[in-house]
């Protein structure tokens with residue numbers, strides 16, 4: 862499974878970074894960066910929490926190949 866972000870929707874409020882800082886990180890210009898786009902057994906729960914918490918619904922989990 863892969864993590865996708867709609868950067869047109871993202872408003873850089875860092876809620877995802879607060880929940881999963883190993884995956885989501887705002888850079889010095891407040892642009893969201895993904896440290897990885899892989900959903901792993903280790904990060905899946907936090908990535909799902911971040912997706913659910915995103916007020917812009919900008920985070921998606923998609924099956925590989927989609």
Ligand code: SF4
Pocket residue numbers: 866870871872873874875876877878885893914915916917918919920
């Ligand atoms: S929670 Fe959503 S809107 Fe906020 S920085 Fe993350 S992706 Fe962007």
